[in-house]
Amino acid sequence: MKSNLVKLSPFKLNPWMGAAALLLFAALAITVQKSAQCQTIDVDLVQKGQITTFDGPGSFATYPEAINPAGVITGYYCQFLYCYGFLRTAEGGIITFDPPDANGYTYPYAINPAGAITGYYFDTSNVTRGFLRAGDGSFTPFAPPGALFTYPFAINPAGEITGFYFDALPGCHGFLRASDGSFTEFNAPRATWCTLPTAINPAGEIVGYDSAYTSIEHGFLRARDGSFTTFDVPGANKTRPGEGTFALSINPAGEITGNYFDTRLMSHGYLRTRDGSLIKFNVPGGVGGTFPTSINPRGEITGYYLDASSGSRGFVRARDGTFTTFQAPGAGTGFGRGTLPLSINPTGEITGNYFDANFISHGFLRK
Secondary structure, three states: OOOOOOOOOOOOOOOOOHHHHHHHHHHHOOOOOOOOOEEEEEHHHHHHHOOOOOOOOOEEEEEEEEEEOOOOOEEEEEEOOOOEEEOOOOOEEEEEOOOOOOOEEEEEEEEEOOOEEEEEEOOOOOEEEEEEEOOOOOOOEEEEOOEEEEEEEEEEEOOOOOEEEEEOOOOOOEEEOOOOOOEEEEEEEOOOOEEEEEEEEOOOOOEEEEEOOOOOOEEEEEOOOEEEEEEOOOOOOOOOOOOOOEEEEEEOOOOOEEEEEEEOOEEEEEEEEEOEEEEEEEOOOOOOOOOEEEEEEOOOOOEEEEOOOOEEEEEEEEEOOOEEEOOOOOOOOOOOOEEEEEEEOOOEEEEEEEEOOOOOEEEEEEO
Protein backbone atom coordinates (compact mmCIF):
# COMPACT_ATOMS: atom_id res chain seq x y z
CA MET A 1 0.00 0.00 0.00
CA LYS A 2 1.13 3.47 -0.69
CA SER A 3 -1.36 5.49 1.27
CA ASN A 4 -4.65 5.06 3.05
CA LEU A 5 -5.99 4.60 -0.43
CA VAL A 6 -4.78 1.46 -2.12
CA LYS A 7 -3.15 1.47 -5.48
CA LEU A 8 -2.31 -1.79 -7.14
CA SER A 9 -0.03 -1.19 -10.08
CA PRO A 10 -1.84 -2.57 -13.09
CA PHE A 11 0.11 -4.53 -15.67
CA LYS A 12 3.28 -4.59 -13.62
CA LEU A 13 2.05 -7.60 -11.75
CA ASN A 14 2.09 -7.71 -7.99
CA PRO A 15 3.57 -11.06 -6.95
CA TRP A 16 0.82 -11.73 -4.47
CA MET A 17 -2.27 -11.00 -6.56
CA GLY A 18 -3.57 -12.03 -9.96
CA ALA A 19 -3.14 -9.68 -12.88
CA ALA A 20 -6.84 -9.38 -13.57
CA ALA A 21 -7.53 -8.32 -10.00
CA LEU A 22 -4.89 -5.61 -10.29
CA LEU A 23 -6.54 -4.18 -13.36
CA LEU A 24 -9.95 -4.34 -11.81
CA PHE A 25 -8.85 -2.37 -8.75
CA ALA A 26 -7.09 0.25 -10.86
CA ALA A 27 -9.97 0.54 -13.27
CA LEU A 28 -12.49 1.10 -10.52
CA ALA A 29 -10.27 3.90 -9.24
CA ILE A 30 -9.47 2.19 -5.97
CA THR A 31 -6.26 4.09 -6.04
CA VAL A 32 -3.80 2.53 -3.86
CA GLN A 33 -0.80 1.10 -4.67
CA LYS A 34 1.06 -2.26 -7.21
CA SER A 35 16.26 -22.81 -18.15
CA ALA A 36 19.78 -21.57 -18.12
CA GLN A 37 22.63 -20.61 -15.88
CA CYS A 38 21.60 -18.39 -12.98
CA GLN A 39 23.97 -16.07 -11.16
CA THR A 40 23.16 -14.12 -8.00
CA ILE A 41 25.08 -10.87 -8.02
CA ASP A 42 23.37 -8.55 -5.54
CA VAL A 43 26.43 -8.22 -3.27
CA ASP A 44 28.81 -7.40 -6.12
CA LEU A 45 26.38 -4.88 -7.56
CA VAL A 46 26.10 -3.05 -4.27
CA GLN A 47 29.87 -2.98 -3.79
CA LYS A 48 30.38 -1.64 -7.30
CA GLY A 49 27.72 1.01 -6.89
CA GLN A 50 25.62 -0.47 -9.68
CA ILE A 51 22.39 -0.28 -7.70
CA THR A 52 21.29 3.13 -6.42
CA THR A 53 18.28 3.47 -4.13
CA PHE A 54 16.19 6.62 -3.82
CA ASP A 55 12.97 8.07 -2.42
CA GLY A 56 10.71 10.95 -3.26
CA PRO A 57 11.12 14.00 -0.99
CA GLY A 58 9.50 13.37 2.36
CA SER A 59 7.89 10.18 1.13
CA PHE A 60 6.98 7.04 3.01
CA ALA A 61 6.57 5.07 -0.23
CA THR A 62 8.21 5.51 -3.65
CA TYR A 63 7.15 3.71 -6.86
CA PRO A 64 9.28 4.21 -10.01
CA GLU A 65 7.44 2.95 -13.09
CA ALA A 66 9.52 3.62 -16.23
CA ILE A 67 12.97 4.63 -17.47
CA ASN A 68 13.86 6.15 -20.86
CA PRO A 69 17.05 5.73 -22.97
CA ALA A 70 18.73 8.68 -21.21
CA GLY A 71 18.20 7.10 -17.79
CA VAL A 72 15.43 9.50 -16.76
CA ILE A 73 12.90 7.80 -14.48
CA THR A 74 9.28 8.61 -13.76
CA GLY A 75 6.84 7.29 -11.20
CA TYR A 76 5.13 8.48 -8.04
CA TYR A 77 5.67 8.75 -4.31
CA CYS A 78 3.31 9.17 -1.40
CA GLN A 79 3.24 11.40 1.65
CA PHE A 80 0.61 10.21 4.11
CA LEU A 81 -2.70 10.62 2.21
CA TYR A 82 -1.43 12.03 -1.09
CA CYS A 83 0.62 10.76 -4.01
CA TYR A 84 2.60 12.91 -6.46
CA GLY A 85 4.38 12.37 -9.75
CA PHE A 86 8.13 12.63 -10.00
CA LEU A 87 10.87 12.76 -12.59
CA ARG A 88 14.35 11.60 -11.57
CA THR A 89 17.05 13.02 -13.83
CA ALA A 90 20.01 10.99 -15.06
CA GLU A 91 22.12 12.90 -12.53
CA GLY A 92 19.86 11.91 -9.65
CA GLY A 93 17.87 15.10 -9.12
CA ILE A 94 14.16 14.65 -8.40
CA ILE A 95 11.46 16.96 -9.78
CA THR A 96 7.94 16.55 -8.40
CA PHE A 97 4.81 17.43 -10.36
CA ASP A 98 1.02 17.35 -10.52
CA PRO A 99 -1.38 18.45 -13.26
CA PRO A 100 -2.89 21.85 -12.42
CA ASP A 101 -6.31 20.46 -11.43
CA ALA A 102 -5.06 17.37 -9.57
CA ASN A 103 -6.54 16.77 -6.13
CA GLY A 104 -3.48 15.10 -4.65
CA TYR A 105 -3.30 11.81 -6.57
CA THR A 106 -1.05 11.66 -9.63
CA TYR A 107 0.26 8.42 -11.15
CA PRO A 108 2.77 8.62 -14.02
CA TYR A 109 3.39 5.30 -15.78
CA ALA A 110 5.48 5.88 -18.91
CA ILE A 111 8.17 8.16 -20.35
CA ASN A 112 9.50 8.41 -23.92
CA PRO A 113 12.98 9.40 -25.23
CA ALA A 114 12.00 13.09 -25.37
CA GLY A 115 11.01 13.06 -21.71
CA ALA A 116 7.26 13.21 -22.37
CA ILE A 117 5.38 11.47 -19.56
CA THR A 118 1.90 10.01 -19.43
CA GLY A 119 -0.28 8.55 -16.70
CA TYR A 120 -3.46 9.44 -14.90
CA TYR A 121 -4.61 11.60 -12.02
CA PHE A 122 -7.70 12.40 -10.00
CA ASP A 123 -9.15 15.81 -10.79
CA THR A 124 -11.05 18.08 -8.42
CA SER A 125 -14.25 16.12 -9.16
CA ASN A 126 -12.46 12.90 -8.15
CA VAL A 127 -12.55 11.60 -11.72
CA THR A 128 -9.51 9.93 -13.27
CA ARG A 129 -8.16 11.70 -16.36
CA GLY A 130 -5.15 11.08 -18.51
CA PHE A 131 -2.30 13.55 -18.75
CA LEU A 132 0.62 14.27 -21.02
CA ARG A 133 3.52 16.12 -19.45
CA ALA A 134 5.79 17.48 -22.18
CA GLY A 135 9.55 17.68 -21.84
CA ASP A 136 9.24 21.38 -20.98
CA GLY A 137 6.97 20.57 -18.04
CA SER A 138 3.69 21.74 -19.59
CA PHE A 139 0.56 19.61 -19.08
CA THR A 140 -2.22 18.48 -21.39
CA PRO A 141 -5.10 16.69 -19.62
CA PHE A 142 -7.16 14.36 -21.81
CA ALA A 143 -9.92 11.79 -21.92
CA PRO A 144 -11.37 9.85 -24.87
CA PRO A 145 -14.86 10.97 -25.96
CA GLY A 146 -17.48 9.53 -23.62
CA ALA A 147 -14.93 8.41 -21.04
CA LEU A 148 -15.88 8.41 -17.37
CA PHE A 149 -12.50 7.19 -16.10
CA THR A 150 -9.28 7.21 -18.15
CA TYR A 151 -6.09 5.19 -17.58
CA PRO A 152 -3.12 5.76 -19.94
CA PHE A 153 -0.17 3.40 -19.46
CA ALA A 154 2.28 3.72 -22.35
CA ILE A 155 3.79 6.28 -24.73
CA ASN A 156 6.11 5.78 -27.72
CA PRO A 157 8.77 8.09 -29.24
CA ALA A 158 6.18 9.73 -31.52
CA GLY A 159 4.06 10.70 -28.52
CA GLU A 160 1.32 8.18 -29.24
CA ILE A 161 -0.37 7.03 -26.03
CA THR A 162 -2.36 3.93 -25.27
CA GLY A 163 -4.41 2.76 -22.30
CA PHE A 164 -8.04 2.06 -21.49
CA TYR A 165 -11.14 3.88 -20.32
CA PHE A 166 -14.55 3.20 -18.86
CA ASP A 167 -17.67 4.67 -20.41
CA ALA A 168 -21.31 4.63 -19.31
CA LEU A 169 -21.66 0.93 -20.08
CA PRO A 170 -20.12 -1.84 -17.95
CA GLY A 171 -16.66 -2.68 -19.17
CA CYS A 172 -13.72 -0.80 -20.63
CA HIS A 173 -12.20 -0.09 -24.03
CA GLY A 174 -8.72 0.39 -25.35
CA PHE A 175 -7.68 3.70 -26.86
CA LEU A 176 -4.90 5.15 -28.96
CA ARG A 177 -4.24 8.87 -28.61
CA ALA A 178 -2.35 10.19 -31.64
CA SER A 179 0.30 12.88 -31.31
CA ASP A 180 -2.25 15.41 -32.68
CA GLY A 181 -4.61 14.62 -29.80
CA SER A 182 -7.15 12.58 -31.76
CA PHE A 183 -8.48 9.30 -30.38
CA THR A 184 -9.15 5.85 -31.77
CA GLU A 185 -11.18 3.46 -29.64
CA PHE A 186 -10.67 -0.28 -30.05
CA ASN A 187 -11.71 -3.59 -28.56
CA ALA A 188 -9.86 -6.88 -28.85
CA PRO A 189 -11.84 -9.51 -30.79
CA ARG A 190 -12.26 -11.84 -27.79
CA ALA A 191 -13.01 -9.14 -25.23
CA THR A 192 -16.46 -9.38 -23.68
CA TRP A 193 -15.81 -7.01 -20.80
CA CYS A 194 -12.49 -5.16 -21.08
CA THR A 195 -9.64 -4.49 -23.49
CA LEU A 196 -6.50 -3.66 -21.55
CA PRO A 197 -3.54 -2.25 -23.56
CA THR A 198 -0.22 -2.31 -21.73
CA ALA A 199 2.52 -1.12 -24.14
CA ILE A 200 3.18 0.51 -27.52
CA ASN A 201 6.36 0.39 -29.60
CA PRO A 202 7.80 2.94 -32.08
CA ALA A 203 5.90 1.32 -34.96
CA GLY A 204 2.59 1.93 -33.18
CA GLU A 205 2.05 -1.75 -32.41
CA ILE A 206 0.09 -2.20 -29.19
CA VAL A 207 0.01 -5.20 -26.88
CA GLY A 208 -2.22 -6.06 -23.96
CA TYR A 209 -4.87 -8.55 -23.02
CA ASP A 210 -8.63 -8.88 -23.03
CA SER A 211 -10.73 -9.69 -20.01
CA ALA A 212 -14.16 -11.08 -19.24
CA TYR A 213 -16.23 -11.89 -16.19
CA THR A 214 -16.51 -15.56 -17.05
CA SER A 215 -13.54 -16.41 -19.25
CA ILE A 216 -9.75 -16.42 -19.25
CA GLU A 217 -7.51 -13.60 -20.45
CA HIS A 218 -5.89 -13.72 -23.90
CA GLY A 219 -2.88 -11.78 -25.11
CA PHE A 220 -3.28 -9.51 -28.13
CA LEU A 221 -1.17 -7.61 -30.62
CA ARG A 222 -2.79 -4.68 -32.44
CA ALA A 223 -1.01 -3.62 -35.63
CA ARG A 224 -0.88 0.02 -36.73
CA ASP A 225 -3.58 -0.67 -39.31
CA GLY A 226 -5.94 -1.77 -36.53
CA SER A 227 -5.83 -5.49 -37.20
CA PHE A 228 -5.53 -7.86 -34.24
CA THR A 229 -3.66 -11.04 -33.50
CA THR A 230 -4.70 -12.82 -30.31
CA PHE A 231 -2.68 -15.58 -28.71
CA ASP A 232 -2.49 -17.95 -25.78
CA VAL A 233 0.63 -19.60 -24.43
CA PRO A 234 0.31 -23.41 -24.58
CA GLY A 235 -0.31 -24.65 -21.05
CA ALA A 236 -2.07 -21.49 -19.91
CA ASN A 237 -5.08 -22.21 -17.73
CA LYS A 238 -8.33 -21.94 -19.67
CA THR A 239 -10.86 -22.69 -16.98
CA ARG A 240 -10.92 -19.78 -14.49
CA PRO A 241 -11.43 -16.03 -14.84
CA GLY A 242 -8.43 -13.87 -13.97
CA GLU A 243 -5.97 -16.34 -15.45
CA GLY A 244 -4.59 -17.11 -18.89
CA THR A 245 -2.08 -15.14 -20.96
CA PHE A 246 -0.99 -11.57 -20.23
CA ALA A 247 1.01 -9.50 -22.76
CA LEU A 248 2.87 -6.76 -20.89
CA SER A 249 5.68 -5.30 -23.01
CA ILE A 250 6.78 -5.04 -26.66
CA ASN A 251 10.08 -3.85 -28.12
CA PRO A 252 10.81 -2.17 -31.50
CA ALA A 253 11.37 -5.59 -33.13
CA GLY A 254 7.86 -6.67 -32.16
CA GLU A 255 9.04 -9.14 -29.52
CA ILE A 256 6.56 -9.48 -26.67
CA THR A 257 6.95 -10.62 -23.09
CA GLY A 258 4.55 -11.28 -20.27
CA ASN A 259 3.36 -14.11 -18.10
CA TYR A 260 0.75 -16.84 -18.02
CA PHE A 261 -0.83 -18.89 -15.25
CA ASP A 262 -1.05 -22.65 -15.47
CA THR A 263 -3.73 -24.90 -13.94
CA ARG A 264 -1.84 -24.91 -10.61
CA LEU A 265 -2.04 -21.09 -10.46
CA MET A 266 1.72 -20.87 -11.04
CA SER A 267 2.99 -17.95 -13.12
CA HIS A 268 5.56 -18.52 -15.89
CA GLY A 269 7.31 -16.12 -18.25
CA TYR A 270 7.26 -16.18 -22.03
CA LEU A 271 8.83 -14.50 -25.03
CA ARG A 272 6.79 -14.21 -28.24
CA THR A 273 9.03 -13.65 -31.25
CA ARG A 274 8.15 -11.59 -34.31
CA ASP A 275 7.10 -14.70 -36.21
CA GLY A 276 4.70 -15.73 -33.44
CA SER A 277 6.86 -18.43 -31.86
CA LEU A 278 6.43 -18.73 -28.11
CA ILE A 279 9.33 -19.48 -25.77
CA LYS A 280 8.43 -20.28 -22.16
CA PHE A 281 10.84 -19.66 -19.30
CA ASN A 282 11.23 -19.69 -15.53
CA VAL A 283 14.02 -18.25 -13.44
CA PRO A 284 16.14 -21.14 -12.11
CA GLY A 285 15.67 -21.45 -8.37
CA GLY A 286 12.34 -19.66 -8.37
CA VAL A 287 9.67 -21.62 -6.57
CA GLY A 288 6.72 -19.24 -6.50
CA GLY A 289 6.43 -18.05 -10.07
CA THR A 290 8.13 -15.88 -12.70
CA PHE A 291 6.76 -12.44 -13.64
CA PRO A 292 8.40 -10.63 -16.60
CA THR A 293 7.56 -6.92 -16.81
CA SER A 294 9.63 -5.28 -19.59
CA ILE A 295 11.70 -6.05 -22.71
CA ASN A 296 14.22 -3.72 -24.36
CA PRO A 297 15.44 -3.43 -27.98
CA ARG A 298 18.28 -5.91 -27.30
CA GLY A 299 15.75 -8.53 -26.27
CA GLU A 300 16.75 -8.36 -22.60
CA ILE A 301 13.83 -9.05 -20.30
CA THR A 302 13.49 -7.94 -16.69
CA GLY A 303 10.97 -8.82 -14.03
CA TYR A 304 10.82 -10.66 -10.76
CA TYR A 305 10.29 -14.11 -9.33
CA LEU A 306 9.32 -15.51 -5.95
CA ASP A 307 11.93 -17.37 -3.97
CA ALA A 308 11.56 -20.01 -1.27
CA SER A 309 10.66 -17.35 1.31
CA SER A 310 7.82 -16.08 -0.91
CA GLY A 311 9.73 -12.84 -1.28
CA SER A 312 10.50 -11.31 -4.69
CA ARG A 313 13.89 -10.99 -6.41
CA GLY A 314 14.77 -9.25 -9.65
CA PHE A 315 16.06 -10.93 -12.77
CA VAL A 316 17.43 -10.10 -16.20
CA ARG A 317 17.07 -12.65 -18.99
CA ALA A 318 19.62 -12.12 -21.77
CA ARG A 319 18.75 -12.79 -25.41
CA ASP A 320 20.64 -16.10 -25.24
CA GLY A 321 18.39 -17.24 -22.39
CA THR A 322 20.84 -16.89 -19.50
CA PHE A 323 19.66 -15.31 -16.28
CA THR A 324 21.14 -12.88 -13.78
CA THR A 325 19.28 -12.38 -10.52
CA PHE A 326 19.64 -9.49 -8.10
CA GLN A 327 18.29 -7.91 -4.96
CA ALA A 328 18.24 -4.19 -4.16
CA PRO A 329 20.22 -3.27 -1.04
CA GLY A 330 17.85 -2.92 1.88
CA ALA A 331 15.22 -5.22 0.38
CA GLY A 332 13.52 -7.42 2.94
CA THR A 333 12.99 -11.15 2.67
CA GLY A 334 9.78 -13.09 2.98
CA PHE A 335 6.20 -12.53 1.93
CA GLY A 336 5.42 -8.97 0.83
CA ARG A 337 9.07 -7.94 0.64
CA GLY A 338 11.84 -7.93 -1.95
CA THR A 339 12.70 -6.40 -5.33
CA LEU A 340 10.29 -5.70 -8.21
CA PRO A 341 11.93 -4.44 -11.45
CA LEU A 342 9.41 -2.77 -13.75
CA SER A 343 11.24 -1.19 -16.69
CA ILE A 344 14.46 -1.75 -18.67
CA ASN A 345 15.89 0.77 -21.16
CA PRO A 346 17.97 0.14 -24.33
CA THR A 347 21.28 0.16 -22.43
CA GLY A 348 20.05 -2.31 -19.82
CA GLU A 349 19.39 0.17 -16.99
CA ILE A 350 16.54 -1.05 -14.81
CA THR A 351 14.20 0.72 -12.43
CA GLY A 352 11.49 -0.44 -10.09
CA ASN A 353 10.80 -0.59 -6.40
CA TYR A 354 11.67 -2.77 -3.45
CA PHE A 355 10.00 -3.42 -0.13
CA ASP A 356 12.16 -3.35 2.97
CA ALA A 357 11.73 -5.42 6.14
CA ASN A 358 8.98 -3.02 7.27
CA PHE A 359 7.03 -3.33 4.00
CA ILE A 360 8.01 0.22 2.96
CA SER A 361 8.55 0.76 -0.77
CA HIS A 362 11.66 2.53 -2.13
CA GLY A 363 12.91 3.19 -5.66
CA PHE A 364 16.04 1.76 -7.24
CA LEU A 365 18.13 2.16 -10.36
CA ARG A 366 20.30 -0.76 -11.48
CA LYS A 367 23.06 0.19 -13.89
